[in-house]
Amino acid sequence: MIETRDLWVRFGPVAAVRGLSLRVEAGGWTALIGPNGAGKTSALRALAGLVRYEGEIAVDGRDARALGRRALARLVAYVPQKPETPPDLTVAEYVLLGRTPHIPYLGGESRGDREAAARALRRLDLEDFAERRLGSLSGGELQRTVLARALAQEAPVLLLDEPTTSLDLGRQQLVLELVDALRAGGLAVVTTLHDLTLAGQYADRLVLLDRGAAAAEGPAGEVLSAPNVATHYGARVRVLEEDGSVVVVPVRDRGR
Amino acid sequence: MATAAGEVRAAPRVEARGIGLRAGLGAAAFLVVALVVGLAVGPVGIGIGAIVRSALSYLPLLHVHQPLGAIDRAVLWQVRAPRVALAALVGGMLAVAGASYQGVFRNPLCDPYLLGVAGGAGLGATLAIIYGSVAAEGRWLVPVAAFAGAIAAVVATYALGRSAGAGRTTGALVLAGVTMATFTAAVQTFVQQQHTQQLQNVYAWLLGGFSSSTWTDVAICAPYVAGSSLVLVLHRRVLDVLSLGDDEATSLGVDVRRARLAIVVAATLGTAAAVSVSGLIAFVGIIVPHTIRLLVSTSYRAVIPLSLVAGAGFLVLTDVAARSVLSPEELPIGVVTAFLGAPFFAIVLRTSRGVR
Numbered sequence: 001m002i003e004t005r006d007l008w009v010r011f012g013p014v015a016a017v018r019g020l021s022l023r024v025e026a027g028g029w030t031a032l033i034g035p036n037g038a039g040k041t042s043a044l045r046a047l048a049g050l051v052r053y054e055g056e057i058a059v060d061g062r063d064a065r066a067l068g069r070r071a072l073a074r075l076v077a078y079v080p081q082k083p084e085t086p087p088d089l090t091v092a093e094y095v096l097l098g099r100t101p102h103i104p105y106l107g108g109e110s111r112g113d114r115e116a117a118a119r120a121l122r123r124l125d126l127e128d129f130a131e132r133r134l135g136s137l138s139g140g141e142l143q144r145t146v147l148a149r150a151l152a153q154e155a156p157v158l159l160l161d162e163p164t165t166s167l168d169l170g171r172q173q174l175v176l177e178l179v180d181a182l183r184a185g186g187l188a189v190v191t192t193l194h195d196l197t198l199a200g201q202y203a204d205r206l207v208l209l210d211r212g213a214a215a216a217e218g219p220a221g222e223v224l225s226a227p228n229v230a231t232h233y234g235a236r237v238r239v240l241e242e243d244g245s246v247v248v249v250p251v252r253d254r255g256r
Numbered sequence: 257m258a259t260a261a262g263e264v265r266a267a268p269r270v271e272a273r274g275i276g277l278r279a280g281l282g283a284a285a286f287l288v289v290a291l292v293v294g295l296a297v298g299p300v301g302i303g304i305g306a307i308v309r310s311a312l313s314y315l316p317l318l319h320v321h322q323p324l325g326a327i328d329r330a331v332l333w334q335v336r337a338p339r340v341a342l343a344a345l346v347g348g349m350l351a352v353a354g355a356s357y358q359g360v361f362r363n364p365l366c367d368p369y370l371l372g373v374a375g376g377a378g379l380g381a382t383l384a385i386i387y388g389s390v391a392a393e394g395r396w397l398v399p400v401a402a403f404a405g406a407i408a409a410v411v412a413t414y415a416l417g418r419s420a421g422a423g424r425t426t427g428a429l430v431l432a433g434v435t436m437a438t439f440t441a442a443v444q445t446f447v448q449q450q451h452t453q454q455l456q457n458v459y460a461w462l463l464g465g466f467s468s469s470t471w472t473d474v475a476i477c478a479p480y481v482a483g484s485s486l487v488l489v490l491h492r493r494v495l496d497v498l499s500l501g502d503d504e505a506t507s508l509g510v511d512v513r514r515a516r517l518a519i520v521v522a523a524t525l526g527t528a529a530a531v532s533v534s535g536l537i538a539f540v541g542i543i544v545p546h547t548i549r550l551l552v553s554t555s556y557r558a559v560i561p562l563s564l565v566a567g568a569g570f571l572v573l574t575d576v577a578a579r580s581v582l583s584p585e586e587l588p589i590g591v592v593t594a595f596l597g598a599p600f601f602a603i604v605l606r607t608s609r610g611v612r
Contacts, residue, residue: 048507073509076471084501088554092270100497101509106490109272118270130269153508 001026001188002047002076002157006055009042009212016042019055023115024205026156029180029189031203033196035233039212041081044161047190048078059157072208073101077150081161081192087135091145094134095120098152120152124178140171147178158182160191163247164198176202195247200224208232220246268572272493275561279552287344290576291542294340297576298586300331307332329396339469340572342477344587346530347464347540347571349481353530355539355548356488359556360496361414364546364604365430368527369538371436372409373450373580377531379440379447386451399480402528409436410524420590459585465589466575473533484526485564491519495556508590537571537590539597545569 001178002024007186009017017039020210024030032115049064049072057064059075067075076092077098085094098120099113121127124144129137137145143163144171150158163179164172172195180202183189199206200220208216208223209233224246240247295307302324310321310332324332349370357366357373367372384401413436417429424496474606497505502512530539544567545559552558574596578589 045503050503050506069506069511073507076503076507078507080503081601084499084504086499086554088549090273091494093272093555096270096272097497097500097508103493105494105510108493121270137286 001028002190003058004055005058006047007043007057008054009039009046009051010054016212017046017209020049020207020209020212020214020215022207022217023249024157024190025185028186028205029183029203030205030207031199032190032192032207032209033199034209034215037105038209038232040209041161041210041243042212044078044159044190044192047157048076048159050078054070068132073139073155075151075155076157076159077153077155078159079146079150079163081165083146085088085134085142085146087133089134090116090131090150090251091126091137092130093119093132095143095148095152101153108144116173117148117152123151123182124135124148139167140174142173142179143167143175147175147182149166152183155199156186157188157190160189162192162194164193164195172198196224196229197246200246200248224248272496273553273555274557276552276558279548279558279562281425283562283569287505287569288573289415291340291344292574293337294343295332297580298331298336298510300328302328310581334471338471338474339466339575341471341474341570342469343466343575344568345477345481345539346534347544347574348564348568349485349530349538350540351528351544351567351570352485352488352560353527355545355556355563356491356495356519356523357541357560358545359428359498359559360516360523361500362499363429363603365427365542366433367539367541368523368531369437369536369541371433372413372429372440372595373406373433373524373535374531375437375440375444375528376409376412377406377528378536380410380528381443381532382444382447384443386447386541392510399529399532402532403525406524406528406531407521409440410520411537412436459508465578465586467579467586469533477529477533479495480529481526484522484529487518487522488526489496489560489564491515491522492556495519495560499556535590537593539565539593539601540571542604543593543597546600 005021007017007020008015020043021230022030025242034040034041042051045051047057049069059067059072064072072253075253095117097111097112099109099116101112102116103109121130124147126141126144126148129141129145134142134145147163150160158179160179163175167175176198179189179191190221191203193203204219206217206220206223207214208228216228216231226239229239229248236251236253238249240249265319280589287509292307293302296302297302306323309320310329311323312318322329353373354367357368357371358364381402383397383400383405413429413433416435417432420428420432497508497510497513498515500508505515508571545563548559548562548566571593572591574592575589578587578592581587
């Protein structure tokens, strides 16, 4: 569904992403992991068409550069790490803004757009919140609302930058379960995730970035080895198996 | 089953609030009352009934008898009416331009005056008046010169504000605007002092006012105001999308740079036309949109059209105050708006501290 070949993102002399190639099919979930400054967010922003890049990005088999902004927005929905949520907009108004790529530049929403937004609200169980102001929502409700806006875009590719930031553990699981349900419904999902255990539990494929390049990629069992984490994060961890998934436990060096 | 229950439940009401019937009627009623008050108040007493009948007598097919004599008619339709019409045009334009700048720069403190746009327009207009043709046909060029000055000012303000960190704090852009306004005022004073024979005119113009308004001023200003406000009203939904920030607006398929350019050019052109007939009038673009945000909604779908209508009514009433408070002397209207606007600005400044 979305594919990159030899993707480079440069900021002046600094290359934030170096030669990344990845491929995510419909119904797949790839998590970009890696230490701070590894280029996770830059790679995601390139996929969303927000930064200049070298190399190729193809969405649905078509060159992203040739698609144009609106056409790309109908194929790729993007949620930044800290989305801007004007506190006085209602949930319904905010989710309707997700329909923008389907609405003529100076036009207004059609009935079809309102129905699509209503579907997104229902999908994320937000019907009772439709007329609430964004400013009155809790962190978890707000994150669901932001997901609903991305869903209303009805794009087959969903990009999420750290979707669990500033949520408690229960809300993190709730949001990731929601994303997993959307993935199972046929979306291609790419997220950055800093929690390695959660990344391993939810994504079917991990790409470990270090200084912009893919240092390891594959299923969690392969990527999340103690030596890999030690090398690229500079962290001491023990990797456990639990219920068929990988748990990464930090180990404190007591300095013997 | 949860899904079955979900389908039975009524669909949620998914609509943008927009203007709303009550707010729309309220703003329209406010404008009508302001226009009538504007026409009725003055040293020559003309009753409201007579004004209405006199207006109707100009309409064909109604056969309403003209109730006013020649002098009253001239006072009403050649002195007061153009003044009221011009105040309405300028007020609506400054309010809608202020709201648009606030949206496009994502900064609640923006105002055509505080961004230096009005000052740049004023300088352009002054240069055109003094060095350009002062003949009657030359007057039509004044808005163009004002526009050139205004665009230069807004570009300079934006560039200076950006380099001073306007992306992070609301204050930087306004400080850049004040810097720009001060600079244009200095150049303006220099030009004026070289042409002292015109000092009186320029000074009266600087303080802003409608005391010598004619239908010609209305005709000069109206097409620009109509065009600019049309563009801005059409962009009301885009302004809501822009409120999500550049990244998210882009990822929703909006060409942010082009949208911003269209909105800034429209707001600046309209401001320039308004300034070139009315002089420098501050704070209308702060007072009116923020009042609407407080009373109705912060969505630009409401703020833009309602600012246009309420701004028109607001400046007409302000002009009535300017000519009545010290009657028969007139207070410059810019003094009245500043008197009302400065405390208002202080409130917005205090409540918007958290806004990035």
